[in-house]
Amino acid sequence: MVSLLDIIGPVMVGPSSSHTAGACRLGLLARCLLGGTPQTGLLQLHGSFARTGEGHGTDKALVGGLLGFRPDDERLREALQIAEREGLDYKFEKVTIADAAHPNTVRISIELDGNKATMLGSSLGAGRILVQEIDGYPVQVTGNFHTIVLVAEDRKGSIARITGILAEHDINIATLKLTRKERGGDAFMVIECDEQPDKKAGEELKGLDWVRWTRRLDKVSGG
Amino acid sequence: MYKALSDAIRDAEKEKKTLAEVALATEARDQGRPVAEIRAALQRALDVMRSAIEKGIVGDLYSASGLVGGDAAKLRNSTSGPLAQTPFRDVLTRALAVQEVNAAMGVIVAAPTAGGAGILPAILTGLAKARSVPDTKVVDGLATAGLIGAVVAERASLSGAEGGCQAETGAAAGMAAGAATEMMGGTPSQVGHAVALTMQGTLGLVCDPLGGLVELPCVFRNATGSAIALAGIEMALAGITFAIPVDEVIDVMGEIGREMDVRYRETAGGGLAATPTGRRLAKERLYQIKRSDG
Numbered sequence: 001m002v003s004l005l006d007i008i009g010p011v012m013v014g015p016s017s018s019h020t021a022g023a024c025r026l027g028l029l030a031r032c033l034l035g036g037t038p039q040t041g042l043l044q045l046h047g048s049f050a051r052t053g054e055g056h057g058t059d060k061a062l063v064g065g066l067l068g069f070r071p072d073d074e075r076l077r078e079a080l081q082i083a084e085r086e087g088l089d090y091k092f093e094k095v096t097i098a099d100a101a102h103p104n105t106v107r108i109s110i111e112l113d114g115n116k117a118t119m120l121g122s123s124l125g126a127g128r129i130l131v132q133e134i135d136g137y138p139v140q141v142t143g144n145f146h147t148i149v150l151v152a153e154d155r156k157g158s159i160a161r162i163t164g165i166l167a168e169h170d171i172n173i174a175t176l177k178l179t180r181k182e183r184g185g186d187a188f189m190v191i192e193c194d195e196q197p198d199k200k201a202g203e204e205l206k207g208l209d210w211v212r213w214t215r216r217l218d219k220v221s222g223g
Numbered sequence: 224m225y226k227a228l229s230d231a232i233r234d235a236e237k238e239k240k241t242l243a244e245v246a247l248a249t250e251a252r253d254q255g256r257p258v259a260e261i262r263a264a265l266q267r268a269l270d271v272m273r274s275a276i277e278k279g280i281v282g283d284l285y286s287a288s289g290l291v292g293g294d295a296a297k298l299r300n301s302t303s304g305p306l307a308q309t310p311f312r313d314v315l316t317r318a319l320a321v322q323e324v325n326a327a328m329g330v331i332v333a334a335p336t337a338g339g340a341g342i343l344p345a346i347l348t349g350l351a352k353a354r355s356v357p358d359t360k361v362v363d364g365l366a367t368a369g370l371i372g373a374v375v376a377e378r379a380s381l382s383g384a385e386g387g388c389q390a391e392t393g394a395a396a397g398m399a400a401g402a403a404t405e406m407m408g409g410t411p412s413q414v415g416h417a418v419a420l421t422m423q424g425t426l427g428l429v430c431d432p433l434g435g436l437v438e439l440p441c442v443f444r445n446a447t448g449s450a451i452a453l454a455g456i457e458m459a460l461a462g463i464t465f466a467i468p469v470d471e472v473i474d475v476m477g478e479i480g481r482e483m484d485v486r487y488r489e490t491a492g493g494g495l496a497a498t499p500t501g502r503r504l505a506k507e508r509l510y511q512i513k514r515s516d517g
């Protein structure tokens with residue numbers, strides 16, 4: 001559903017909603033995976049991101065997002081210099097991720113204190129984004145909600161247990177998407193929440209012995 | 224939000240409301256938010272638009288490539304030209320100012336996109352100043368503009384990469400024309416005609432920025448797009464109607480966009496971007512950006 005405030009907005013640092021605002025949001029989401037500013041970052045740019053990214057400040061926007069700057073933060077202009085001061089060692093590469101990949105796609109590989117994360121995402125236009133892959137797992141994250149992604153063993157009652165934990169932490173679920181490759185195989189869950197899940201909720205989910213992997217991502221878009 | 228402007232116009236006429244009121248009520252219902260909260264968000268957007276105009280009009284901002292900048296100040300200071308000291312001139316100046324701020328990585332409101340971000344603020348704040356329109360009415364104008372933009376997004380496109388410049392500055396001009404027509408006292412039906420009369424003038428416009436950068440001709444297209452919007456407003460308020468219904472004009476914009484060769488959709492493969500000078504400038508300037516970033 002199109003919202004008035006999507007049309008009259010976002011408030012953003014120019015010059016391009018897809019190459020700047022969207023890129024910044026992708027950086028912000030990647031930062032969530034480590035819970036802080038990474039020490040190293042490899043940013044692999046595909047398509048139009050690679051071709052016209054520098055002129056659009058895509059590099060500054062991605063690094064600014066990793067530093068925790070939002071799309072309307074004027075510090076984005078100096079993000080590359082600020083990254084050096086804050087000890088974020090970033091590197092850009094131009095790559096072809098896949099011929100069919102969206103023209104504005106980036107793979108972000110980051111590390112903080114030995115924790116590593118990778119994320120593949122695209123900027124779809126008008127500041128909208130879609131994360132397609134986290135740590136090699138296929139996901140669909142838009143950043144319009146606080147989101148939990150997790151991979152669990154395909155077993156009975158798993159959804160009830162997970163939604164129970166979220167309810168105990170007073171978190172309302174907006175949408176829940178569950179997919180699996182085969183019966184008894186890994187189940188992928190993307191849970192969009194109205195409230196921001198706290199660290200403790202995340203740890204409880206991680207503590208379930210049948211949950212193989214989970215990440216929390218902040219809401220970075222929308223009014 | 225509405226998928227046809229004709230439906231919104233019909234509802235507004237039936238309920239004796241403005242399109243802004245209809246748009247705000249619909250948004251409140253869609254998003255489960257009170258109207259006051261939506262108005263507050265639109266007021267914040269208006270504040271950002273005004274501050275972008277103030278920054279851009281000074282004339283000390285240049286894009287990373289150096290291809291654009293300083294022209295809003297030139298237009299403001301010029302005493303020659305048939306439009307000197309008219310609201311028309313002021314609107315053109317404001318459009319350049321916002322777009323120069325955008326190209327220089329300043330803060331703007333993407334309305335509907337960053338590439339067409341100069342037109343709506345220029346028309347609404349320029350005409351509000353000329354006619355002493357209070358901010359509440361300008362916020363109404365933003366709501367009406369949002370409604371029109373939502374219909375264009377639904378039926379056609381708001382992306383240069385999908386539909387060419389007609390989908391960015393063309394849509395922005397249509398939104399601005401409709402919004403200003405209502406702000407100046409036009410009826411919902413006149414708003415529809417203002418959008419149609421404006422967007423018929425931008426049909427087929429290609430997206431051909433040098434080097435793929437939102438700079439040239441984007442900055443100037445915001446001024447020329449504003450001029451077309453002013454023509455639409457002037458005609459609609461005079462009671463002139465456009466025979467093709469507004470939703471059909473929007474549909475055909477989408478159709479032309481889909482038929483448009485990829486060279487004309489933000490890829491820098493055609494149009495001004497592919498002229499000998501366009502190619503040369505893009506090559507030089509992109510090299511310059513790389514160097515200045517170290």
